[in-house]
């Protein structure tokens with residue numbers, strides 16, 4: 001509820017502002033939102049401007065598409081010129097509450113970018129050369145449908161693959177792929193969050209945390225990436241609010257990030273040592289009895305721990321704590337501080353901060369610490385356990401499972417999970433991966449595991465964002481390995497160069513979909529919509545086919561998939577078409593309005609009632625308001641009692657408390673009731689993981705400190721051997737898509753290598769000088785930035801820069817350098833920068849005013865794939881040699897040796913513990929581990 005100040009009240013009384021504002025229930029989120037026009041006028045705003053005639057505007061909501069946070073946007077549309085004047089925050093969005101980061105409003109740059117793709121393009125000439133010609137949607141759709149039909153007719157279903165970069169479509173594409181009967185969903189999770197997910201899943205049974213920052217007393221962050229670059233805005237605004245209310249911030253990060261700069265305690269840990277610090281602090285808390293014994297007694301599976309590890313003991317909580325503390329005995333504060341490179345007393349201070357906050361600890365570990373290190377998932381696990389031991393799990397001001405704060409609606413028709421298992425996506429080497437082994441695709445194809453007939457890349461740019469991009473280029477160039485490559489993308493990118501069809505899909509103001517995210521302790525659903533089509537809908541005008549409302553021939557995926565599915569199965573004989581027929585007009589093609597009308601009317605709790613209170617239909621409510629907060633409890637959902645029918649008499653295991661009906665576990669007996677608990681086998685928090693033991697990782701069954709490939713013991717700064725931290729970016733940029741925003745490019749357009757002054761002096765490196773960073777498979781050349789913002793012994797380079805395009809090829813000239821590729825005499829390939837960003841002519845006069853010419857260095861190209869055997873995560877941190885640049889080196893050079901890239905993959909593969917027909921009941925993967933595309937239980941069995 002916004003508060004009205006006395007000045008505003010006075011202004012209302014004298015008529016300077018309207019006295020009363022009408023908003024749909026609930027009122028706008030947050031405060032200070034009085035400059036918005038009142039909601040009832042959003043479709044008819046008169047904007048006064050002293051320099052021009054009054055303008056008639058409409059305010060139409062949508063959802064930002066520039067990161068996963070899904071903040072609300074409100075487009076101010078000139079109703080006469082039909083142009084978007086600006087994009088600002090939507091005050092009715094529960095996650096973002098009227099606020100955005102710089103990337104939200106910059107969507108307008110992306111929409112108006114003179115270099116965006118406005119029509120379907122078809123390759124001419126060799127793949128990868130970057131030559132395209134316009135083609136009609138009709139031709140493109142038929143070509144794709146024919147290729148897919150060929151695959152299906154020849155029982156090559158596993159050759160159809162969809163690979164997603166930017167997700168956020170809440171099950172829509174999974175539905176499409178299930179309707180097609182394929183196991184063809186590939187995501188980007190193994191370069192993103194697999195390791196963090198694994199740590200939480202093995203412990204809580206949920207694969208991501210949702211910190212309740214706003215109500216916390218302690219905000220404990222392992223690395224800052226999340227708060228400074230990804231879920232930036234919804235988290236950052238709540239962290240700042242909590243800090244203003246007295247919360248303290250502790251950050252473990254070798255880099256002085258934006259978040260660390262606001263911390264009360266910054267612990268610049270050496271990479272890979274964070275788990276030792278957390279476990280050492282936990283040991284202090286156990287020994288000082290500053291833990292939540294009640295929570296541990298009820299909700300930690302201490303019985304299972306003692307039964308497996310100390311069967312001779314009479315099980316009690318005290319004994320469990322004693323035994324677990326003994327297990328942690330290696331990590332005394334002094335040992336952990338020495339290992340992590342922290343000052344003496346740091347861990348005592350951390351333990352004191354934790355103890356002071358009690359159960360109000362909002363903690364998060366997502367990127368750097370987890371995703372950078374071999375065994376990084378153990379770091380996330382240590383944090384998940386800390387939440388449990390402090391009773392800060394699932395309570396106000398604590399950290400909840402993300403599944404409690406995220407909502408997935410149902411579609412009007414949901415096909416059955418299929419029985420196929422695609423081994424190119426889910427190879428047997430990584431049975432516990434989170435999830436698809438996405439970053440290994442070129443190597444798995446090279447290994448002969450499979451090939452691809454039709455490959456969709458959706459807002460996905462692995463050539464640039466993934467490690468070992470040259471392996472992707474080689475795979476995509478080879479038409480034997482990849483048949484038809486279709487790039488669905490709003491902007492040109494390095495991967496689209498290697499496509500056969502480049503199909504323009506809309507930005508956040510040009511597409512329908514829904515999204516929900518665990519931004520805080522609530523559940524909400526946000527509606528992304530094509531602004532002009534939504535406006536037509538509200539004005540009662542015809543509103544079919546999004547292409548009629550978007551620039552050029554830009555389309556949206558919802559309509560594309562519906563149309564393509566009908567073409568694959570025109571007569572319905574494949575059983576596909578029925579899932580794309582209208583629920584209201586049997587036998588006819590469903591429209592996107594019908595799809596969302598059905599969803600909003602039937603599967604979103606509280607929405608029909610909320611809409612009715614405001615005299616709207618659910619569809620109208622979502623079109624006008626843009627988001628809906630679901631009713632219901634946000635905390636302690638594990639304590640909810642299980643609903644039993646009269647006839648259900650549960651059996652309760654006297655040892656474990658597990659309650660079963662007809663042999664199926666339905667909950668756990670705790671505190672005099674049968675409660676839902678957590679979705680682990682024991683329904684409690686698991687410190688000992690039987691699953692890891694069973695699947696071949698017995699040495700990882702207990703929490704501990706995995707020795708990272710870049711741990712301190714593997715480095716030698718005196719001789720130039722460092723760890724390179726590449727897992728951060730500036731908060732104004734996001735991977736590929738922000739590159740076509742002129743304002744964001746103006747803010748930041750370089751990614752120098754951060755080097756501590758002591759290290760720079762050691763190697764005689766001056767600020768701004770060129771350095772060569774040598775990896776296992778090659779090297780890159782970049783400028784040095786000498787700064788205290790990184791701890792000594794560690795170097796860092798942001799991954800937000802280094803975009804490139806080939807000479808005369810398409811691409812964003814705001815952001816990219818032209819490059820060429822040259823084979824060198826030792827068999828390596830060198831990418832060399834020819835020309836940086838420079839002014840160019842276009843319909844946007846700003847394009848002649850670009851003043852920057854650096855566009856950064858593409859460091860990821862020089863990284864080998866390094867696959868964690870448990871989580872499947874690509875371990876991003878690199879062990880490198882830092883040297884001054886050689887005479888022949890130029891800024892932006894990247895050199896990669898393909899044989900070394902293959903050898904690196906094969907070496908890491910030796911760590912894997914494959915599944916097999918003769919182990920684990922012949923299962924390919926534990927059934928209890930989640931999988932984005934659901935499968936029939938039968939599919940989990942090896943057939944050979």
Ligand code: SF4
Pocket residue numbers: 064065066067068069070071096099100101102103104105230231232233234
């Ligand atoms: S944090 Fe920024 S980029 Fe991400 S959704 Fe919100 S406004 Fe968009």
